[in-house]
Amino acid sequence: MSTRATKEALFDGFAQVAKALSNGRRAEIVDVLANGERSVESLAAEVHQSIANTSQHLQILKNAGLVTPRRNGTFVYYRLASPDVVGFWRALQGIARESRGDIERLVDEYLGDGSDDVEGLTKEELWKRIKRKDKLVVLDVRPQEEYEAGHLPGAVSIPLHQLKKRVKELPKSKQIVAYCRGPLCALAPDATRYLKSKGYRVKRLAEGAPDWEAAGYPLSRATDDK
Amino acid sequence: MSTRATKEALFDGFAQVAKALSNGRRAEIVDVLANGERSVESLAAEVHQSIANTSQHLQILKNAGLVTPRRNGTFVYYRLASPDVVGFWRALQGIARESRGDIERLVDEYLGDGSDDVEGLTKEELWKRIKRKDKLVVLDVRPQEEYEAGHLPGAVSIPLHQLKKRVKELPKSKQIVAYCRGPLCALAPDATRYLKSKGYRVKRLAEGAPDWEAAGYPLSRATDDK
DNA sequence: GGCATTGTCAAGTGTTCACTTGAATAGTAT
DNA sequence: ATACTATTCAAGTGAACACTTGACAATGCC
Numbered sequence: 001m002s003t004r005a006t007k008e009a010l011f012d013g014f015a016q017v018a019k020a021l022s023n024g025r026r027a028e029i030v031d032v033l034a035n036g037e038r039s040v041e042s043l044a045a046e047v048h049q050s051i052a053n054t055s056q057h058l059q060i061l062k063n064a065g066l067v068t069p070r071r072n073g074t075f076v077y078y079r080l081a082s083p084d085v086v087g088f089w090r091a092l093q094g095i096a097r098e099s100r101g102d103i104e105r106l107v108d109e110y111l112g113d114g115s116d117d118v119e120g121l122t123k124e125e126l127w128k129r130i131k132r133k134d135k136l137v138v139l140d141v142r143p144q145e146e147y148e149a150g151h152l153p154g155a156v157s158i159p160l161h162q163l164k165k166r167v168k169e170l171p172k173s174k175q176i177v178a179y180c181r182g183p184l185c186a187l188a189p190d191a192t193r194y195l196k197s198k199g200y201r202v203k204r205l206a207e208g209a210p211d212w213e214a215a216g217y218p219l220s221r222a223t224d225d226k
Numbered sequence: 227m228s229t230r231a232t233k234e235a236l237f238d239g240f241a242q243v244a245k246a247l248s249n250g251r252r253a254e255i256v257d258v259l260a261n262g263e264r265s266v267e268s269l270a271a272e273v274h275q276s277i278a279n280t281s282q283h284l285q286i287l288k289n290a291g292l293v294t295p296r297r298n299g300t301f302v303y304y305r306l307a308s309p310d311v312v313g314f315w316r317a318l319q320g321i322a323r324e325s326r327g328d329i330e331r332l333v334d335e336y337l338g339d340g341s342d343d344v345e346g347l348t349k350e351e352l353w354k355r356i357k358r359k360d361k362l363v364v365l366d367v368r369p370q371e372e373y374e375a376g377h378l379p380g381a382v383s384i385p386l387h388q389l390k391k392r393v394k395e396l397p398k399s400k401q402i403v404a405y406c407r408g409p410l411c412a413l414a415p416d417a418t419r420y421l422k423s424k425g426y427r428v429k430r431l432a433e434g435a436p437d438w439e440a441a442g443y444p445l446s447r448a449t450d451d452k
Numbered sequence: 453g454g455c456a457t458t459g460t461c462a463a464g465t466g467t468t469c470a471c472t473t474g475a476a477t478a479g480t481a482t
Numbered sequence: 483a484t485a486c487t488a489t490t491c492a493a494g495t496g497a498a499c500a501c502t503t504g505a506c507a508a509t510g511c512c
């Protein structure tokens with residue numbers, strides 16, 4: 001009891017959880033998984049790594065208790081072990097941005113920073129407008145898989161890489177609100193910049209689907225809900 | 227903008243903050259620093275490491291933006307860079323305990339687990355009793371330095387390793403409430419077990435000084451406030 | 453059954469990590 | 483200046499890490 005050895009083992013245990021997130025690629029994986037479960041193959045493509053390497057990263061995350069696998073046929077789907085992991089990941093991002101100017105600068109660069117004067121919209125405001133059935137198009141620009149795993153009620157799915165091709169599906173008359181994975185996801189900022197340049201009336205939800213859900217608002221899982 | 231390289235750099239940045247806590251000894255350092263600033267020498271003793279090694283760990287924590295140094299004469303005192311770091315550290319502990327049974331078991335072992343049937347007391351309750359000047363002794367069993375860096379109002383300081391020698395200073399007639407660094411600190415559990423075996427009326431505050439402060443209650447810095 | 457597909461495991465390689473040792477620096481006291 | 487202290491820096495060593503490659507296991511399809 002309260003021996004030095006036990007204390008070391010305990011703190012090594014805490015450290016192991018931090019170690020799971022101490023690699024950029026693993027951090028990316030957690031960020032993606034916050035948007036729903038994914039197969040190993042799909043995650044590997046997302047983080048630009050080999051399947052074997054991605055699998056090994058996933059083992060590390062699993063041993064740290066952050067993710068759990070589910071087998072379905074020849075596929076293995078991983079998801080976050082608990083919703084708390086999202087909160088923890090967000091806390092880490094917050095600390096990092098706050099205490100390190102260089103990271104804040106990278107965020108600006110990544111999101112396309114100041115030159116984008118697209119108006120923002122809060123979750124609360126958007127929810128109000130969805131409930132009173134305002135004429136607006138909620139646009140989910142994440143990959144198809146993430147849309148299917150859960151999206152904002154009534155949202156339309158056009159993954160960013162298809163936007164140029166499918167932009168005509170969007171009405172110029174209505175207000176468009178785009179969103180993606182979260183405040184540090186570049187998909188929606190890219191989309192809104194493009195749409196704005198094409199003359200659409202577009203705003204952006206700063207937060208993403210995981211934050212929306214964490215705030216207590218409902219996600220829809222219907223295959224298509226125009 | 228939103229290039230793969232920028233994204234990698236950004237997530238590597240997040241990962242670097244996690245990496246700072248990915249070592250058991252550094253985690254211990256952060257845990258101690260949550261109770262106030264400390265010199266390198268003092269930290270080295272606390273984590274049972276050489277001074278050179280401790281200094282290097284501190285450089286890593288500093289580069290991650292988690293701690294900052296302050297020079298005073300020949301001494302260098304380190305402290306947490308922001309109060310948010312305490313919150314983040316607590317979040318990490320929470321995630322680790324929740325998602326990993328083995329860690330929960332280590333916690334039990336470290337704290338001296340179930341055999342201790344000392345009554346607990348919440349911050350709220352204790353604050354009420356301090357305010358209405360109940361006859362109770364609030365006992366701080368952390369090292370002298372931490373007591374001096376900030377303690378509960380009216381608390382008496384008897385570091386755990388001096389408790390046997392100085393136990394006679396405590397009145398058997400009054401209720402004693404011991405506390406230390408936090409819910410995962412073994413000092414107060416050890417102290418309450420000992421005091422109870424000697425026939426004192428003793429309770430334990432589950433949280434520690436950093437939590438007390440984070441909850442908005444005042445800490446006292448008076449050198450001695452019996 | 454054979455065979456393709458998805459994922460995991462094992463071994464190998466260059467890099468980073470944690471720690472030690474001993475020298476260099478910054479500040480204080482004499 | 484000189485001696486002394488607390489800390490940092492630089493170099494070295496064995497262990498762990500991140501990634502690759504190729505073999506193996508699990509599942510489903512024919």
